[in-house]
Amino acid sequence: MVLAKQSLPTDRIAIEPPATEPTASGWYLTAGPELSVLPQNGDTSCECLVIGGGWMGLHAARRFAELNPGASVVLVDAERIGNNSSGRCMGFVIDLAHNPRKRDFVEDIKGNKEELFVNLDGIAYIKSAVEENRVECDWDPQGKYHSAATKHGVEDLRRFSTALDKLGQDYRWVEAPEMQAITGSRHYIKALYHPGTILVQPAKYLKNAVRRLPSNVAVHENTPILAVKFGSPKHVFETPGGTIRASKVIICASGHLTKFGFFENRAIPLYTFASMTRVLTESELAQVGNKSEYGLIPADSFGTTIRRTTDNRIFLRNVYSYATDFKTTISEVKRAREQQQVAFDRRWPQLSSIGFEASWGGLLTLAQNGGMVFGELADRVYGAAFCNGTGVARGAAFGKAVAELAVGRSSPVIDILKTRANPSRTYPKFVTSMGVRFTTALRFKQAGAEV
Numbered sequence: 187m188v189l190a191k192q193s194l195p196t197d198r199i200a201i202e203p204p205a206t207e208p209t210a211s212g213w214y215l216t217a218g219p220e221l222s223v224l225p226q227n228g229d230t231s232c233e234c235l236v237i238g239g240g241w242m243g244l245h246a247a248r249r250f251a252e253l254n255p256g257a258s259v260v261l262v263d264a265e266r267i268g269n270n271s272s273g274r275c276m277g278f279v280i281d282l283a284h285n286p287r288k289r290d291f292v293e294d295i296k297g298n299k300e301e302l303f304v305n306l307d308g309i310a311y312i313k314s315a316v317e318e319n320r321v322e323c324d325w326d327p328q329g330k331y332h333s334a335a336t337k338h339g340v341e342d343l344r345r346f347s348t349a350l351d352k353l354g355q356d357y358r359w360v361e362a363p364e365m366q367a368i369t370g371s372r373h374y375i376k377a378l379y380h381p382g383t384i385l386v387q388p389a390k391y392l393k394n395a396v397r398r399l400p401s402n403v404a405v406h407e408n409t410p411i412l413a414v415k416f417g418s419p420k421h422v423f424e425t426p427g428g429t430i431r432a433s434k435v436i437i438c439a440s441g442h443l444t445k446f447g448f449f450e451n452r453a454i455p456l457y458t459f460a461s462m463t464r465v466l467t468e469s470e471l472a473q474v475g476n477k478s479e480y481g482l483i484p485a486d487s488f489g490t491t492i493r494r495t496t497d498n499r500i501f502l503r504n505v506y507s508y509a510t511d512f513k514t515t516i517s518e519v520k521r522a523r524e525q526q527q528v529a530f531d532r533r534w535p536q537l538s539s540i541g542f543e544a545s546w547g548g549l550l551t552l553a554q555n556g557g558m559v560f561g562e563l564a565d566r567v568y569g570a571a572f573c574n575g576t577g578v579a580r581g582a583a584f585g586k587a588v589a590e591l592a593v594g595r596s597s598p599v600i601d602i603l604k605t606r607a608n609p610s611r612t613y614p615k616f617v618t619s620m621g622v623r624f625t626t627a628l629r630f631k632q633a634g635a636e637v
């Protein structure tokens with residue numbers, strides 16, 4: 187559905203910035219030294235302001251600057267880039283996600299082909315940063331294992347394989363003995379290996395990519411936008427240190443985009459959580475399989491995602507919780523860590539005492555109907571947001587495409603994204619939060635040993 191352009195909000199809008207995360211992410215802590223930070227100060231004027239340095243915003247800033255080498259571009263983020271949701275993710279750069287939440291996933295050949303096309307564009311853009319701009323990120327194009335530990339998990343994988351057959355995609359069934367050899371665990375009874383996904387260290391990518399942006403991009407981290415007055419010829423943004431005047435703005439602030447006067451009451455904010463072990467010793471490594479790196483996606487989306495990393499750690503992700511006001515708490519991180527210990531013990535009981543070196547959460551923004559924000563929201567105001575669960579490859583593609591749209595270009599990806607549904611209105615907050623809490627608790631229980 188083509189986005190109907192809203193008229194520019196005329197009043198000054200005060201914006202509550204994102205809350206600081208209660209814990210740092212393990213990826214960020216192990217992504218190399220802290221880089222210097224330069225918050226915005228004084229009065230800055232630019233052609234284009236990009237708000238948000240995640241997969242969407244970073245690639246929007248890069249693309250806008252590449253296409254307009256003479257234009258000044260400013261990229262701001264309220265926090266450190268790399269320690270945001272994008273840097274907190276599991277690092278699967280996914281070409282085609284298994285999306286059981288979408289009822290017609292198996293039948294929707296056109297939708298899946300388009301999704302693949304968009305994601306491949308995002309992967310190619312990230313790859314060009316790695317190859318041409320030498321962005322270091324532990325790039326590993328090994329694909330992913332969709333892993334089942336239960337009968338219902340195997341059924342989920344069979345449905346996924348039917349969708350892959352319809353798309354003419356390559357994949358391979360992996361039986362229990364091979365899974366045991368790969369992971370060192372007897373937990374998995376079957377898996378579906380699908381090539382095409384890239385594994386990366388996401389915080390490393392973001393930290394390094396930000397330093398390799400074109401020279402006409404000024405980056406200001408720790409710079410929340412606190413208020414905006416949209417207008418002509420420039421929109422005016424207030425930061426703690428001053429103002430930014432911009433002819434165009436691209437808002438890539440995930441669910442926080444709704445605070446800028448667009449798509450209010452459309453975001454369903456969730457948190458999901460991860461934990462990371464310390465670096466394993468030689469003898470411990472011998473117990474987590476014969477493959478030096480791997481990525482396992484659970485057959486049931488409420489199960490546990492696993493990575494064995496380049497630097498020899500095990501990472502686990504599970505648990506979803508409703509994120510009141512887009513934030514989590516230290517007690518929720520602790521509760522999720524307990525679930526991750528249960529999941530770890532199911533797989534590697536003999537290594538249980540290792541514990542975790544870091545645990546953290548990250549924001550996911552969903553829409554009731556799975557819709558995403560993409561397009562020109564109002565005069566010279568562009569937006570890309572709402573990842574709906576997977577946003578690395580897709581986020582890069584959205585960011586690149588929205589910048590192209592902002593400079594008046596067209597492309598096959600833009601054509602596809604323009605036909606996508608916009609996020610639909612949610613039920614009142616209380617109803618949504620209760621509904622999400624009930625559903626996530628139920629689905630988590632039903633996932634059983636997939637967790």
Ligand SMILES: Cc1cc2nc3c(=O)[nH]c(=O)nc-3n(C[C@H](O)[C@H](O)[C@H](O)COP(=O)(O)OP(=O)(O)OC[C@H]3O[C@@H](n4cnc5c(N)ncnc54)[C@H](O)[C@@H]3O)c2cc1C
Pocket residue numbers: 201202203204237238239240241242243262263264265270271272273274275276277278279280409410411412438439440442443457458459460503547548549550570571572573574575576577578579581
């Ligand atoms: C634990 C976890 C694991 C995941 N694993 C995967 C995975 O393996 N693969 C995958 O594809 N997806 C994964 N995801 C989802 C993925 O991380 C998100 O889809 C993606 O990060 C969304 O990117 P984004 O650029 O839209 O938003 P974000 O990364 O949230 O970036 C938005 C930015 O906007 C900034 N911002 C907001 N408001 C303001 C303001 N007022 N002023 C200035 N800045 C502001 C924020 O600070 C933030 O940095 C995972 C998510 C989590 C939490």
